[in-house]
Amino acid sequence: MTIKGEKRLSYAALVLPAVIIYLTVVAFPTVFSVLLSLTNYNGGRIFGNPNISFVGLKSYIWMFTEPSGNFYTSLANNLLIVCVSVFGQIPLGFMLAYILSRKLIKRGNSLFQTMIYLPNVISPIIIGVLFNAIIYGRNSVLMEIRRLFNPAAVFTINTNPMAPVLIVILWMFTGFYMIIFLANMQRIDPAVIEAARIDGAKEGRILLHIILPALSGVIVTSAILAISGSLKTFDLIYAMTSGGPAGQTRVLSLYMYLSAFQGAPNYPLANAISTVMVLISVVLIVITRWVGGIFAEKVD
Template sequence: MNKSLKGVATLASARKEQNRSYWMLVLPGFLVYFAVLAFPTVFSVVLSLTNYNGGKLFGGRVPVEFVGLKWYKRLFVDEYFYLALKNNLWIVFVSVFGQIPLGFFLAYVLYRGIVKNTDFFQTMIYLPCVISTVVIGILWKSFFAPYGAYPELVRLFNPSFEYGVSNHPILPVLFVILWMYTGTYLIIFMANLQKIDSSIIEAAKIDGASEGQSLRYIILPALSGIIVTSCIFAISGSLKSFDLIYVMTGGGPANRTSVLSVYMFDKAFQGAPNYPLANAISTVMVIISFMLIGLTKWAEKRFGGKE
């Protein structure tokens, strides 16, 4: 009986020590997550429901009052909000249906050895990802400027070309985004393609499978999980894109290249600051991000395979 009680006590002590060790390892990360992500997110939602305007330090009104959905109602009748949202959705579209397929195509070409000097091409395609976004923005801004290289190149083929404000000023930004971030997905897909056993592909080819059949029935199902992860990265990165657009266009001309993050920045720090409205914009951005990610996960379950 005494041995049985000692065994139970030892087991309970071991579990207690295990729980203590678990919390010692988890607690620092949890506190950092709460301080950096969770608390600011909840606080932002709370501020979007008040009339907070900076407090005494910024000459704002005191005390803070609860105003409900006032700023959300104002947001959804602002034409510039829908313009920024449309531009953001264009960036999401280019990222998901441009960067990811192009990155996969380039990774597949290099992985299968269709071209030589794969290390050189891999480095050149990934190089824009390691250059400062501000530097890239300034370079491409100069390239597309009225007296830059772009109009001069067009005049070589069309001497009567007159450079003016385009009907689609977001197009240069979309091009630069496609060029800049495709290399990220190239590296991601290259790393995961190298985990696939090449003997499986060779066996399929011996059995008469074509390159397209190997791609469809072996490689794509094996990469379904990483494709979904890449889509989530692309969506989250697209909705918070700020630095490149701010450097290249600043949201102009006439806010026609503005995105939600630039729109939020203007409301918070330009002119008369409106912090509750800026926080309402950030909350909407988070909601849209969750909706698009949920749509991606649904598409994976409905049409995708399993890794």
């Protein structure tokens, strides 16, 4: 066997198992989902099924124009989650990481870090069920606390049902951004900060002129992660509210899931929602590559 032949064979042997599984499980279904969204397929056999026909953008038009506006409610909730990340988790995570990386406290750095990250390793289903019990119903902790102030308080359905969900999301994932910022702050050359200090720079100037600029790329990356994280949000809300009351806490992924797998299935609608999610992901990937190009030197 020639060297070239051996190299080629080895390459195939090393790469093919991963490529075949990936194409089957991820790449093909992505394309398949988009194609299905253009048909009226709604369960049963796919191939050789005479009832399946190409309907073009009909499902999309219905999704965008149906009177309940479920799609827009769900999309708005996804945006709210992004806002919680961008205006809540990212600044808070940055602040915590800054405190930890600059060693503003002498003891317990590692303990604080471990504890604040803890909710991230727990199944969102567990968290969702837990907070459902804490927040909703007559026997909830929230009612207990309200009764402390007003013994006659009665349980009512919240007028702003997304608020508890957003608070739990803030609670759960702030530690994730803290870890990302912390890892990158620790990559800043300590000699640079030391030199600035010797030149008389105060803590505030070090933050503003060294740490923030060095992390600008990471902050943008975090915002992109926040959007993709919002698209991936499912389990927590599924377990906490199931999208209720009246679908007001649904996000796109939950709306898709409920359309396809609960009650009378509506696959065309669910596939249209999926395609919107794929499109958002593709846009994110393009932005990531573009941002990656701009900040390449800073991030590495």
